[in-house]
Amino acid sequence: MTTALAEMKTAAEWKTICALEEIPRLGSRVVKSAAGDIAVFRSADDAVFALHDKCPHKGGPLSQGIVHDRQVACPLHGWKIGLEDGHAAAPDVGCTKPFAVKVEDGLVLLKV
Amino acid sequence: MKKTKLVLVGNGMAGVRTIEELLKLAPDHYDITVFGAEPHGNYNRILLSPVLAGEMKLPEIMLNDLDWYRDNGITLHAGKKIDKIDRIRRKVIADDGTEEDYDRLLLATGSLPFMPPIPGRDLPGVLAYRDIADTEAMIEAAQAHRRAVVIGGGLLGLEAANGLKLRGMEVTVVHLADWLMERQLDRVAADMLQASLEARGLAFLLGKQTEALVQGESGRVCAVRMKDGLEIPADLVVVAAGIRPNTALAEAAGLHCNRGIVVNDTLQTFDPRIYAVGECVAHRGVAYGLVAPLFEQGKVAANHLANFGIARYSGSTVSTKLKVTGIDVFSAGDFTGSDSTEEIVLHDRTGGVYKKLVIENERIVGAVLYGDTADSAWYFQLMRDGKDIGDIRDHLMFGRNHIGDVGHQGKSNAAALPDSFEVCGCNGVCKGAIVKAIKEKGLFSLDDVRKHTKASSSCGSCTGLVEQILASTVGGAYQQSDAKTKPVCGCTERTHEEVRRAIREHRLLSIADAMRFMEWRTPDGCATCRPALNYYLLSTWPHEAQDDPQSRFINERAHANIQKDGTFSVVPRMWGGLTTPDELRRIANVAEKYAIPTVKVTGGQRIDLLGIRKADLPGVWADLGMPSGHAYGKSIRTVKTCVGSEHCRFGTQQSMSMGVALEKMLYGMGSPHKVKLAVSGCPRNCAEAGIKDVGVIGVDSGWEIYVAGNGGIKTEVAQFLCKLKTREEAMEVTAAFLQLYREEGWYLERTVHYVQRVGLDRVKQAVVEDLEKRRALHARLLYALKDYEDPWQAAVEQPAVRREFEPIEV
Ligand code: SRM
Ligand SMILES: Cc1cc2nc3c(=O)[nH]c(=O)nc-3n(C[C@H](O)[C@H](O)[C@H](O)COP(=O)(O)OP(=O)(O)OC[C@H]3O[C@@H](n4cnc5c(N)ncnc54)[C@H](O)[C@@H]3O)c2cc1C
Ligand code: SF4
Ligand code: FES
Numbered sequence: 001m002t003t004a005l006a007e008m009k010t011a012a013e014w015k016t017i018c019a020l021e022e023i024p025r026l027g028s029r030v031v032k033s034a035a036g037d038i039a040v041f042r043s044a045d046d047a048v049f050a051l052h053d054k055c056p057h058k059g060g061p062l063s064q065g066i067v068h069d070r071q072v073a074c075p076l077h078g079w080k081i082g083l084e085d086g087h088a089a090a091p092d093v094g095c096t097k098p099f100a101v102k103v104e105d106g107l108v109l110l111k112v
Numbered sequence: 113m114k115k116t117k118l119v120l121v122g123n124g125m126a127g128v129r130t131i132e133e134l135l136k137l138a139p140d141h142y143d144i145t146v147f148g149a150e151p152h153g154n155y156n157r158i159l160l161s162p163v164l165a166g167e168m169k170l171p172e173i174m175l176n177d178l179d180w181y182r183d184n185g186i187t188l189h190a191g192k193k194i195d196k197i198d199r200i201r202r203k204v205i206a207d208d209g210t211e212e213d214y215d216r217l218l219l220a221t222g223s224l225p226f227m228p229p230i231p232g233r234d235l236p237g238v239l240a241y242r243d244i245a246d247t248e249a250m251i252e253a254a255q256a257h258r259r260a261v262v263i264g265g266g267l268l269g270l271e272a273a274n275g276l277k278l279r280g281m282e283v284t285v286v287h288l289a290d291w292l293m294e295r296q297l298d299r300v301a302a303d304m305l306q307a308s309l310e311a312r313g314l315a316f317l318l319g320k321q322t323e324a325l326v327q328g329e330s331g332r333v334c335a336v337r338m339k340d341g342l343e344i345p346a347d348l349v350v351v352a353a354g355i356r357p358n359t360a361l362a363e364a365a366g367l368h369c370n371r372g373i374v375v376n377d378t379l380q381t382f383d384p385r386i387y388a389v390g391e392c393v394a395h396r397g398v399a400y401g402l403v404a405p406l407f408e409q410g411k412v413a414a415n416h417l418a419n420f421g422i423a424r425y426s427g428s429t430v431s432t433k434l435k436v437t438g439i440d441v442f443s444a445g446d447f448t449g450s451d452s453t454e455e456i457v458l459h460d461r462t463g464g465v466y467k468k469l470v471i472e473n474e475r476i477v478g479a480v481l482y483g484d485t486a487d488s489a490w491y492f493q494l495m496r497d498g499k500d501i502g503d504i505r506d507h508l509m510f511g512r513n514h515i516g517d518v519g520h521q522g523k524s525n526a527a528a529l530p531d532s533f534e535v536c537g538c539n540g541v542c543k544g545a546i547v548k549a550i551k552e553k554g555l556f557s558l559d560d561v562r563k564h565t566k567a568s569s570s571c572g573s574c575t576g577l578v579e580q581i582l583a584s585t586v587g588g589a590y591q592q593s594d595a596k597t598k599p600v601c602g603c604t605e606r607t608h609e610e611v612r613r614a615i616r617e618h619r620l621l622s623i624a625d626a627m628r629f630m631e632w633r634t635p636d637g638c639a640t641c642r643p644a645l646n647y648y649l650l651s652t653w654p655h656e657a658q659d660d661p662q663s664r665f666i667n668e669r670a671h672a673n674i675q676k677d678g679t680f681s682v683v684p685r686m687w688g689g690l691t692t693p694d695e696l697r698r699i700a701n702v703a704e705k706y707a708i709p710t711v712k713v714t715g716g717q718r719i720d721l722l723g724i725r726k727a728d729l730p731g732v733w734a735d736l737g738m739p740s741g742h743a744y745g746k747s748i749r750t751v752k753t754c755v756g757s758e759h760c761r762f763g764t765q766q767s768m769s770m771g772v773a774l775e776k777m778l779y780g781m782g783s784p785h786k787v788k789l790a791v792s793g794c795p796r797n798c799a800e801a802g803i804k805d806v807g808v809i810g811v812d813s814g815w816e817i818y819v820a821g822n823g824g825i826k827t828e829v830a831q832f833l834c835k836l837k838t839r840e841e842a843m844e845v846t847a848a849f850l851q852l853y854r855e856e857g858w859y860l861e862r863t864v865h866y867v868q869r870v871g872l873d874r875v876k877q878a879v880v881e882d883l884e885k886r887r888a889l890h891a892r893l894l895y896a897l898k899d900y901e902d903p904w905q906a907a908v909e910q911p912a913v914r915r916e917f918e919p920i921e922v
Contacts, residue, residue: 015922017920017922018920022915024661024662024916025662026636026662026663027661027662029915029919029920030919030920031919031920031921031922032919032920032921032922033922037919043636044635044636058676059677059678060678061674061678064666064669064670064674064678065639065666066638066639066642066643066662066663066665066666067636067662068634068635068636068637068638068639068642069634069635069636071638073638073639075665075666075674076674076676077570078569078639080639091553091563091564110922112922
């Protein structure tokens with residue numbers, strides 16, 4: 001069960017962050033990393049996604065938003081950000097950085 | 113598998129809107145082909161007037177360009193007119209021989225300008241006003257010629273005349289009736305309109321019938337001759353004498369027509385495979401000539417084409433607005449009145465304002481507004497809803513904003529505002545930006561404007577202004593949103609009322625069940641419907657329905673208020689605004705220990721600790737040892753109190769202990785929106801009970817209860833509900849009122865809006881007069897609140913809950 005995402009340019013490596021069960025369905029966890037806060041989301045069908053935890057609008061913490069399907073609604077002003085590519089849904093314009101993340105043996109691995 | 117084939121004849125506003133609605137519901141159901149006689153994509157016909165007036169350019173009024181058709185996999189035959197429908201072989205044939213089979217056919221052929229049978233009507237220089245070609249021909253004529261006559265002083269004629277004048281022509285409007293726009297305006301308003309158009313240089317000949325158009329030496333029209341012999345010179349004649357539904361094609365195919373293609377409430381013609389929408393249609397004997405009804409029809413037709421089969425069209429109430437920049441005219445319904453009606457009239461000749469409301473049985477049945485149309489949307493809503501205006505009669509004329517919204521300098525008349533005026537104070541959106549978006553993006557509804565400009569999408573106090581700007585920009589095409597028939601969100605067709613009913617009647621206990629049962633269109637709903645569903649489930653089936661934290665806004669999930677920088681604020685509960693030295697000491701210690709940057713006394717009589725990191729929240733709560741103040745929830749917030757007879761020399765009742773008792777009774781109560789109470793010990797009302805959801809005022813002989821006040825965006829004074837002798841009764845009535853609101857309110861509807869919707873009489877009946885109902889409501893509330901656990905304590909004690917607050921370090 002791999003979710004392919006944008007390849008990182010820097011020398012990133014896969015790191016185990018938690019068990020899948022420790023992220024609620026349609027919820028998220030925040031990972032503190034050298035690259036800043038990263039929001040790791042889990043969808044209803046147990047796919048995982050990771051985005052830089054900063055809304056392209058005014059920097060709202062996306063990890064705190066409501067997740068639905070392949071989107072998260074930012075908690076500050078309700079922009080909808082795509083979990084797969086970090087793009088804001090039209091008519092809003094903006095993008096936040098996605099990170100590679102996958103699940104192996106029930107563990108969530110993040111490439112940072 | 114081969115897809116079902118849908119063919120649309122008529123590439124205009126109604127037809128394409130239907131396709132858009134259909135694509136939203138069933139994007140893959142059909143293979144779609146569109147035929148349009150005009151060689152363009154779909155454009156916004158109503159904006160031809162600003163184009164003619166030189167205020168806009170043609171490319172700006174395109175609604176669907178060619179890319180849109182391609183992106184949606186639609187085959188467009190622009191510039192091909194369908195000549196024949198072969199219903200037996202189920203195909204349409206175009207004038208160039210192109211043929212196309214259909215399984216379903218949608219007719220949206222619009223209407224044709226009516227040309228009165230007068231000699232000379234075919235002369236060069238005589239035009240109708242309907243499409244891009246007409247508009248371009250007029251613009252061209254205005255460059256080469258000087259004198260124009262417009263026949264017809266209705267909406268279209270006046271917009272044409274105004275445009276030609278702005279393009280430098282001398283324009284005379286010839287009109288058969290005794291005053292302008294006689295189908296929309298009464299004499300007074302029409303005279304005022306005429307005067308202001310005359311001031312702009314237009315000339316009028318009223319009560320005149322055209323007998324013939326006279327041919328000049330060049331072969332072109334040179335004059336217009338009246339029945340009474342008067343002849344006026346003209347190098348351009350625009351005939352705007354009305355429209356006729358374009359039914360020729362349908363009639364030739366044997367479809368039943370009677371002043372339009374006859375359709376039923378599902379927009380189906382007499383041939384069940386064929387649907388029809390727009391101006392070509394006659395529904396219950398009415399053919400419409402404005403855009404708003406066509407959009408409603410499109411929605412219903414799409415619903416049936418998508419095989420949903422639940423929508424019905426039952427006709428539209430329409431309103432008219434003239435789109436001549438700088439002139440405000442509005443008209444709706446029966447504006448002349450009859451023996452059984454009465455009128456409320458305001459007429460300020462010098463100020464150029466005229467307002468007439470026609471009333472029948474305490475209901476608005478018609479309205480004409482001139483000069484100040486600020487409240488047109490409100491009157492129109494009252495009229496469509498058939499609202500009893502008995503209670504607000506005395507200030508009806510002064511408009512809805514008589515008690516003003518705050519945040520936009522009390523301004524309420526959009527037309528008079530400059531482009532640079534900041535309409536939306538929350539998002540900093542100016543009038544010019546809104547108008548630009550409406551025109552360029554082809555927006556017709558408040559929701560669209562909110563999405564594209566963000567105006568009125570936050571606190572909503574400028575909604576009225578934005579609606580007016582919309583109305584004056586797109587005229588009658590403005591689609592008013594009707595909360596009662598509006599779906600909860602894009603994920604469903606159902607209204608709040610229908611969702612509540614289904615949850616109750618079918619005993620739905622979880623969000624997943626509710627979505628499955630009500631056939632939600634999206635897999636997990638969205639940030640609008642999920643919190644609403646969660647509330648409806650919990651309030652309908654307390655202790656049984658499953659709470660879903662992921663369907664709550666972050667504030668309710670983290671039990672604290674999120675701040676702009678992602679930190680949180682913590683407001684511990686201080687019952688009735690009372691605290692102790694020990695509590696204050698603990699607050700002080702916590703503030704120091706967690707380096708909390710701001711400590712503030714709130715407007716709700718308690719203390720706010722602001723700027724706390726999420727990870728610190730459980731620690732802060734544990735150290736405080738005080739229960740949650742729910743300053744973040746759609747729930748009971750505060751009960752403000754004054755000192756009352758416990759201390760005050762004027763006090764008649766013990767307001768502090770009453771406040772504490774009420775707050776303890778209501779602790780943990782979730783509600784459609786937040787709920788605030790106040791208790792004052794005497795009518796001096798130092799606790800400001802007059803602007804609370806429930807205000808309690810102690811008087812010598814007992815307690816007065818006021819409900820549905822609001823001190824926020826729009827100040828609303830609470831209404832007197834009843835007076836009670838004892839404290840127990842006052843508490844029971846308060847509980848009953850709030851339970852009624854909990855059971856019937858729509859998510860995010862404050863008590864003031866709930867009571868406005870259902871009426872104070874209904875509330876009185878249930879919580880004051882019918883004792884049995886009152887007791888049952890009271891009991892249901894107490895049952896729902898039984899065993900409520902403080903969410904802060906739970907987060908401190910349960911590891912699974914605490915995880916929400918713990919970041920992962922890598
Ligand atoms: C903290 C406080 C301001 C203060 O420092 O005094 C406050 C702060 C906020 N108010 Fe308020 N309101 C506060 C008292 C009020 C009052 C006065 C009162 O309660 O007596 C009002 C007017 C009374 C009323 O509601 O009828 C008030 C009317 C609003 C409104 C407009 C509600 C309306 O229906 O018109 C909003 C917006 C909303 O709820 O949608 C709002 C929303 C907010 C939010 C929650 C905005 C948000 O969504 O983030 C603010 C949170 C700030 C934060 O992060 O802590 N606040 N707000 C007050 C907390 C009172 C408390 O102890 O619980
Ligand atoms: C100048 C002007 C200003 C207006 N201002 C307003 C206003 O302010 N507010 C308001 O609410 N309304 C206004 N209207 C009315 C509004 O434009 C119409 O109600 C609306 O456009 C009707 O939509 P429709 O799809 O039914 O018809 P149309 O938009 O006319 O579309 C019908 C289309 O079908 C095509 N067609 C017809 N027969 C065939 C055939 N056999 N084969 C192929 N194609 C065919 C036509 O060429 C046309 O393009 C205005 C109209 C005009 C002309
Ligand atoms: S606290 Fe209330 S009034 Fe102040 S900025 Fe926030 S929402 Fe607006
Ligand atoms: S910061 Fe995300 S929507 Fe404004």
